[in-house]
Amino acid sequence: MKLVVPLSEIREEPVAWVGGKASALARMKQHGVLVPDAVCVTTEAYRLFVGEAGLTERILMELSRKPFAQMRWEEVWDAALRIRNLFLTTPWPPLLYGALAAGLDGFLDDRPLVVRSSCPREDSAESSFAGLHESYVNVRGLEATLEHIKLVWASLWSDGALLYRRELGGDVHLSSMAVLVQHLVTGEASGVVFSQSPHEASEGVVEAVYGLNQGLVDGTIEPDHWRLDRETGAVLEHREPLRNSYLGPDGMGTRTFALPEAKAHTPPLTPEGVTHVFELACHLERLFGSAQDLEWTLAKGKIHALQSRPITTLDSSDTTGRNAWYQSLHRSYENLTELRGRIENHLLPEMMRAVETMAGVPLHTLSDSDLAGEIGKRLEINERWVLVYWSEFIPYAHGIRLFGQVYNDAVKPEDPFEFTTLLTHTPLVGMERNRHLDELADLFRAHGDWQDGEGLGGRTLPTELEEALMVFIDTYGALPWVEGRGSRPQQTKEALVTLLLEMARHPAAAESIPEEAPRLEERFLGCFADEDQAYAQGVLSLGRSSYRLRDDDNIYMGQLEAQLLSAVDEGRKRLDDGLKGPGAEQLRNEIERFGIRTTIKSASSDTAVEAPVVKARQIMGQPAGQGVAQGKARVIRTPEDLAALKYGEILVCDVVEPNMTYVVPLTAGIVERRGGMLIHGAIIAREYGLPCVTGVPDATLRIETGDRITVDGYLGIVTIGEAGDVFKQA
Known part of the structure; x- marks a missing residue:
């Protein structure tokens, strides 16, 4: 079978060889429709490349870290980026390179080209795959054409294409890709x-x-x-x-x-x-x-x-x-730049003004009826910002992914997530909050009554510590592991003191400052011509901005919700104190509207399976923070479990919510059931240089508190038990 077929010679070739797009264009050309001159690189060339380069097994491994049907979209994106990097960094097998160069030789000249996908299932009556596979415009020369053929092949494994095939019920492992190389028609x-x-x-x-x-x-x-x-x-x-x-x-x-x-x-x-x-x-x-x-x-x-x-x-x-x-969620550079301006210049300042306005309302002075109205108003404000979060903030996270793809295309690093080094140590609200927490721990440690924590363990603190503590609580709100969302200030204070005592007994966690970041930034920018420097610096700035918001947005949302919760708490206190009459009924209705919400979602909420009796020694997830750590597991199944976390333990949870990052400085590593390189826990882990593995199936069920575990953030593997153990009985 030919590896390169001119469009004019495509007659009876099966769609499985040339793909839907090439087949349709060939038929149009045969019926007198004006189409750009083109050649088709058949699916046989794709099969030879992945087979001879050994990519088949590596792709299979990336898609088998957990059952594909259970992979969340963040995990699919991570896998897709790693697969794309395999195509970028894998050299051409010499014989295949020669055959393709010879097949394209008669077609390539000085004219610009379009290199675009022609997947066998693409553009069919059953499925379109519209916009899911890549097209590249204005490509010139043999080397650039071959490079972009690999990129089109890689787009067969893009996150969007994988999710679409999963939605159609197709076997993702049986996919192949033909590529159409057309002369570019520059139309008016x-x-x-x-x-x-x-x-x-x-x-x-x-x-x-x-x-x-x-x-x-x-x-x-x-x-x-x-x-x-x-x-x-x-x-x-x-x-x-x-x-x-x-x-x-x-x-x-x-x-x-x-x-x-x-x-x-x-x-x-x-x-x-x-x-x-x-x-x-x-x-x-x-x-x-x-x-x-x-x-x-x-x-x-x-x-x-x-x-x-x-x-x-x-x-x-x-x-x-x-x-x-x-x-x-996939946005262009121009769209993301516009979105950035709207978020940074309008939405975030408006959100902070809303928080400040609500914080300035003296709730205890409101009448019962007015308090009920204030709860209703704050609920509507929160619901409005939840919509903004999904329609504006979540799509903006694609700026990280866009930068990652641009970085990898330009640099072709061995590590597909090397680009995150240029994003780490971007100013984050969560890290600023943790620095304030470290300062509080220093105050405790330096106090004359310290006595290794024994002198400060009571319900009453020295005045200067009490005041510093209340400033922190007023600034950042309640802790997530205090019982009840409308917790009393005394409960929050006691929980925070417990955390601070544990922190003060140990050295402060050092933030990770990547020394190689300046070199990597210089190398990245050096890949672009002078006329493209503005774009390169712009996409890097966009990546840093969206990385920052990816971590900060949930904290901003938490500040809004904290104002709602303070009004709900005031209403509950009045009802608990025996309030009667119309005002009581109004308050009860608004609090019922508010409903019961939890900060931390139980790991069993969407994985209704029982913990296994026999545990495999190793379980696999997504590598999300480089490093290796050993320690005792602290499994978080309820919010209250966080209060028991001790220094040097491995945090094992469904997902690290933004308000859980208080405890991250105490941990030696992080394991999350939910996955993704860019979820909140992975971002904070990298800020502290902690090993992190995400997307570990049934992590909170397979691992028990007290288990000795090893977290390998390079390979995405969690080992349960001491060295030499093969199985551990539950």
Whole structure:
């Protein structure tokens, strides 16, 4: 079988060899449709590469750290990044390199190229995989083309593609990828057209932007939008955006340019152009026998079909639900930069003003009716910010992932998570809070009544320590392991004193300051030409900003919730004191509305299995913080379990919530059931240089408090028992 097949020679080749995109383009070309000249690198080349380079087994290992169906999206992203790095750093087998170079030799010249996916299951009537596999625009030369072929192959294992295949019920291990290499057609305008609207069966849709189509597809450029009558082709509506930019070729890639003033007030398509594009889509619908989603570009007055696929969303829900929501988290550099400005300049200051306003209300002076109203108001404020958290803060975390991908593509490090070294020691609210906690521990240790903690263990503290403690509580709120969300100040104080006494008896935890960070930053920036330095520094700054918010946002949300809880606590105290009458009923209703919430989710809440009688000696998760540590396990199954944690123990929990980081300086390592390199516990572990393994199946069930465990944050392995043990009876 050939490894490289010209588009014009694709006739009877199975889709399994050339993929859906190449097969559809070849058929269009045979029926007289204008398509860019192209060649297809077949799936056989992919199989030879992963087979000869030994990647098959390594990919299988990455997807077998736990049952794939149980992997959370954070864990899938981690695995996908490691797999992508395998493709980036694995050299070409010499014979395969020679065969591909020879096959491409007659096609490559000085013209720019587009290197894009053509997966066998892609663009089929059953599944589209739209936007899940990579395309690269404005690629030049043999070496760059081969490099981008590997990147397209790697996108077969992207987080989005893996989750989509899981949603479809496909076997992820049987996947393969063909690659389409096309001559780039730089059109004056580009867009997409639906011969039948996914939302209204009687209509068609045309969208167009100036410049390259990638700007529309990745959401960078807002398109002009036309609704058409399917039967007559008449335009029913034309929605015009604010036209101020377009995407065009630049160097070895693309960038956004300012749109000339003359075009800013003119649609990319004339009325005749809209008609011609829609008629082409209808022609392809008749050719393929189903409604089509066509990507096109207009160059020198001629419409070029770039790809066409069935509109699978007409009869399915693959654009709704969890997978669609997850795909919406993937944002472009431009989108994230805009989002950063909105978050840092508007949302966070507004959130802090809301906290300050609520903190300034003297709750004890409010009437019962007014207090009930204040609880209701604060509940609505919290609910509003929860929506902001999911719609703004969570998508912004993609800035970390974008930086990680850009770093790995440029540097090709052996460690796929080396980029986190440039993010560690970014100012974090949680770390600032822990530094204040260290200062309090120093005050306890230096006090004249210290006596190794024995002199300060009572309910009454010396005045200066009492005042310092109350300032801390007023600033950061209650501790999560104090019984009840509306806990009394005395309970919070006693729990905090217990923690401070344990901290003061031991050396303060040192923060990890990566000495190699300046060198790595210099190496990263050195990979970019002078004209690309602004982008490189911008994406690094974006990564640091989103890394900071990824850790801080939950603390900010906790401050909001603390104000709600203080009002609820005041209401509960009044009811406990025997309040009667209409005010009591109002308070009771609002507190019932508030409901019962817990800070720490029990590990058994979504893993309803019993602890095993026999424990395997080793269990695997995701490596999330480098290092190796041994110690006794402290398993956290209820919030109150945190109070018993001792210096040097390994924290084992469902997930490290932001308000649990108080105790991290005491620990020797962290093991979490939930996974991901960028979840809160992993971020804080790296700040202290602690080994951390996340995504460990049933971690809080397989491990018992007091078990001697070893945490290997390099390999993502947790070993239970002393050396030499193979099994341990429960």
